[in-house]
Structure formats: structure tokens, C-alpha cells
Amino acid sequence: MGLLFLCGSLTPSLLPRIPAVQGTLSGVSLAVGYGLGKALHWAWLVMGFSNLSGWVRQALTWGLTLGLAGLTIFTFHRSTIWQNSIRQRMEMPDVESGYSLLVAAIALGLALVLILVARGVIWLMLVTSRPLNWVLPRPTAIGLGAVIAVMLVAGLVNGFIVQTALRAADEVFATLDLAIEDDIAAPPHAFASGGPASVIDWDDIGTKGKAFLIDGPSQAEISALTGRPAMEPIRVYAGYRSGETFEERAALALRDLIALGGFERSVLIVATPTGTGWLDPAAVQPIAYLHGGDLAIVAAQYAYVPSWMSIMVEPDRSRLAAQALFDAVYGHWTSLPEDNRPAFYLFGVSLGALGSEASADLISIFADPIDGAFWSGPPFASYVWASVVARRNPGTPARLPEFRDGSVVRFMNQDGIATPAGAEWGPMRVIYLQYASDPMVFFSPSLAVRRPDWLSEERGRDVSPFFNWYPFVTFLQVGFDVPMATSPPSGYGHTYDALDYIEGWIAVTQPADWSAGDTEKLKAFFAGFTASASQSNGATWSRQRSSSSPEL
Structure with missing residues (x-):
């Protein structure tokens, strides 16, 4: 799932991207896809289904690994063509390379950080739920532990990281305004x-x-x-x-x-x-x-x-x-x-x-x-x-x-x-x-789950013919387009x-x-x-x- 999201993020959206932005987008997409894959696997086990075993599991694992590795190489190879398909429609000069190695390095590094952070939140959830399990049923303790962990992390992120960033941005733009x-x-x-x-x-x-x-x-x-x-x-x-x-x-x-x-x-x-x-x-x-x-x-x-x-x-x-x-x-x-x-x-x-x-x-x-x-x-x-x-x-x-x-x-x-x-x-x-x-006009939260009309109909002449809708990925792509x-x-x-x-x-x-x-x-x-x-x-x-x- 992570590799599928990574491949989707390399396809074109509304605006061309520089390597740093593409790498960041791909890293976020890889982490989101990985997280979604883990969530689906967890849901599979919760519903009572067992993991595949034996030669079926090995064949499926190797088949998916090789297939997705080939797809990843293909999308990195095509990324230059896709980016130029946007640039040509906007009368911008072509780029000679998509800088695949730089993009891949940024994406993998960022995805690793995000995955480790997510695992840290899960660890905090489990630690919080253990003492609760002494007096509450296990499912209730885990659920309450998850709520407490999320509240703690959200408080830290919103109260310190986000607010600090917003205050810094506010000071910068206030200075520019003056x-x-x-x-x-x-x-x-x-x-x-x-x-x-x-x-x-x-x-x-x-x-x-x-x-x-x-x-x-x-x-x-x-x-x-x-x-x-x-x-x-x-x-x-x-x-x-x-x-x-x-x-x-x-x-x-x-x-x-x-x-x-x-x-x-x-x-x-x-x-x-x-x-x-x-x-x-x-x-x-x-x-x-x-x-x-x-x-x-x-x-x-x-x-x-x-x-x-x-x-x-x-x-x-x-x-x-x-x-x-x-x-x-x-x-x-x-x-x-x-x-x-x-x-x-x-x-x-x-x-x-x-x-x-x-x-x-x-x-x-x-x-x-x-x-x-x-x-x-x-x-x-x-x-x-x-x-x-x-x-x-x-x-x-x-x-x-x-x-x-x-x-x-x-x-x-x-x-x-x-x-x-x-x-x-x-x-x-x-x-x-x-x-x-x-993207300021056509971004929408619904892009995560629904193909928009403007991609289903005949598209504008300034939109790449290679722009396709992918669940969740297109939402991330157009969301990254908005600041640019x-x-x-x-x-x-x-x-x-x-x-x-x-x-x-x-x-x-x-x-x-x-x-x-x-x-x-x-x-x-x-x-x-x-x-x-x-x-x-x-x-x-x-x-x-x-x-x-x-x-x-």
C-alpha cells in the first residue's frame, strides 16, 4: 500500500513540482499508504481471519514485491514526462530530469520519520492502557488508552509545535507587512x-x-x-x-x-x-x-x-x-x-x-x-x-x-x-x-474518496492529460499544490x-x-x-x- 501511494504521488496533478516538494509529497504518501495497509491488516485480524501461510503467502509476497518494485521504477522513470506534460501546457520550459534519486531519498527519509512517530503514538497508547487493564476489560482499556494517547499527542502538536510555527510565521509576515x-x-x-x-x-x-x-x-x-x-x-x-x-x-x-x-x-x-x-x-x-x-x-x-x-x-x-x-x-x-x-x-x-x-x-x-x-x-x-x-x-x-x-x-x-x-x-x-x-479553486476534502467532476469531464487545456484520480493520493497531491x-x-x-x-x-x-x-x-x-x-x-x-x- 505504501508503494502504491508512492507511485500515485509521482503522477501529475494540477501544478508542476520541484524535487523537494515532490519528495515531501511522496514521503507523506508513502507513510499514509503504509499506515492504511497496517490498518487494513489489523481489521482483517480483528474480523477473525487468519494470515495466509505456506507457499501461498510466499508467492503472494514475492509477486507483490517484484511487481511493485517494477511499478516504482517505471513511475520514477515516467515522472519527468509527466511533469513536462504540465509545464508544456503552462508555456514553461521542460525539465531534463525528475531527479529520481533525490526525490526517493527525501521520500524514504520522511516516510521513515512519520512511521516511527506513528509507532511512537501506538506505543504510548499501549503503555497508557496497561494500568487501565487492571480495572477495565481489555478492549475498553485499549480504547481509553488510545483516546488518552491521541489527546496527549494532539495537545503537544497543537499547543507547542503548531502554535510555535504559527507564531513564527505571524511574526515573519507581520514584519514583511511593516x-x-x-x-x-x-x-x-x-x-x-x-x-x-x-x-x-x-x-x-x-x-x-x-x-x-x-x-x-x-x-x-x-x-x-x-x-x-x-x-x-x-x-x-x-x-x-x-x-x-x-x-x-x-x-x-x-x-x-x-x-x-x-x-x-x-x-x-x-x-x-x-x-x-x-x-x-x-x-x-x-x-x-x-x-x-x-x-x-x-x-x-x-x-x-x-x-x-x-x-x-x-x-x-x-x-x-x-x-x-x-x-x-x-x-x-x-x-x-x-x-x-x-x-x-x-x-x-x-x-x-x-x-x-x-x-x-x-x-x-x-x-x-x-x-x-x-x-x-x-x-x-x-x-x-x-x-x-x-x-x-x-x-x-x-x-x-x-x-x-x-x-x-x-x-x-x-x-x-x-x-x-x-x-x-x-x-x-x-x-x-x-x-x-x-488548485485554490478545485481543491476539496472530497478528493480523498470521490473522483471530481472536473476530472471526469473534458478537462481544461491547461490540465495534464495524464492527471488521474487515485483515492487519498489525489487529495494529497492537490493539497500540496495549494501553497504553490x-x-x-x-x-x-x-x-x-x-x-x-x-x-x-x-x-x-x-x-x-x-x-x-x-x-x-x-x-x-x-x-x-x-x-x-x-x-x-x-x-x-x-x-x-x-x-x-x-x-x-
């Missing part, structure tokens, strides 16, 4: 938080928020590209240290938005950042060109750790923060005359999409609807997204579903927007942008491309006096200036991709 680069100065104009007209202190804003406030296109840059008069976009950002609670930060962001004149613009976007406080420049920069700078974007930071870590530890933070900001901004927006207020949109990427989609109260929305939303890379815990995908139109794939008549909700990927035949947009437009190779979700080039995995954002924003916001020629000009500009969604290092600019992105 880091100030010498060339990052407060905005000199009166259209951004931290500037001369702002009520938010520049020093209370983290590095990701500061990058959002100063890196976007200016009025002059927008006008130079579009050839039309433009306005300076308004950008509001309440940092993690701007208030003690979600509500305090939201209230401060609203005050700043009012002070900077955000409600006097034509377009208002309430954005929910990722766990680090990062807003993808590939998303927030193109929208400024589409509307000639006549817009305001407001956001509030709720954490400073990566989304994958935040969703595992405190998944509700993004929802609570997004709810507080939406309630504050929406409450003021609804108090304004309908003919004298901006169009209202929601935006979120990654964990921000999870929070943003949960922020809009349906009863309030029905009473006074917003104009739409654009959510990219919604993580697997996004229950609104999950509900829509589960109720997709029959015959449409989970990777790119169609929902009802497409008048409200549509999905898109690198190839465009999936539009039901004869569909027409309604007054409120919602788009989900998701790539078939994004932003490692692929722009346009794959969890790295969303500016060219796709352009198409999505046009569909959602319908910019006035905007032509197909304007779209091609904007795409040509961003094709050589495409943001790589590295949430830890900010935006880098890399891969060019075709500007053609038609509706399907």
Missing part, C-alpha cells in the same frame, strides 16, 4: 489614502496597501493611452493597523472615501484583498483605463498572511472584513439619490473573492441592487460559488459552467466567457474568473492574467464610449506588461499572451 522601501512615499495628490486630503495615516498602511495606492496608472498615463481626457483614479485603503476591529477599519475607509470624493465618481468598486492585503495589479490597473480614471476603489486589510494559510487557520476573517466594509459603503451609497450616485461593483481575488461574495446581504440587494461583481480564483471554501457550480446547467463542465439563462452569473477562463445560447445580461452582472489548473498556486506563469494556476481581467471588466461594467479597437489597444499595452500574481513579492511583469479572448 517593511518600508525607501522609494515608497505617500501620494502627493489628494486622490489616495495617505495623501494630503486623506484621514488615514500613511504609516498605518502595510506594504501591499501602499503598492496599490501608488502603483496604479495616473491621469496623464490613462489619457496618453486612450487619447481622451481622463481623471485621477481615487484609491482608498485602510491598513491592518488603521483600526482595531473590522468595523473600525471599514468606518475609516468610508470616511476617507467620502473625503476624497469617491461617491462623486461614475464607478465605485468595493474590493476585498487577499490574506496578505494584496490587490492584484493585473485586475485593478486595467479598470482605470476602461473608465478614464472616473472611478474609486476602496479596500480594507484584514490580515497579513498568505491566503492559503489564512483559509486554513481563520477562514472567516475575509468574510467578516468584507461584510463590515460592504455594510459601511453600501449604507452610505443607498442614502444617495439613485440618479446621482456611482455604479456599485464588488471585486475580490482568491480569499478576497470568498469574503466579497459573502458580503452582500441578499435582502438588501433585492431592495436596492448593486450593479455587479467580478470574482477571480474563488477558493474551494466559497459557498456561493460552490452552490452555483453544483447547480450548473446540465452538460456544462465544472471548470467552466453555465448557470441558468446567464443573465446574472457567468464564468470565464483564458478562452473567454461561457455564455448560454441566446443569453442577455440583466441589470446586475456577476462574473467568476477561474482557470482549470487552479501562484507559482505558474500569468494565465495559469492561481495567477490571473490582465488580458482576462480586461474582458471580464468590460462585460461586467460596460464602459461608455468603449470600442473593440480600444480593447485591442489596451490588451496590446498589457500583453507585454502582464502581472504575475506573486502575493509574497508583489507584482512582477512577465509572459505575453494572445490578446484574442472571444466569448465561447
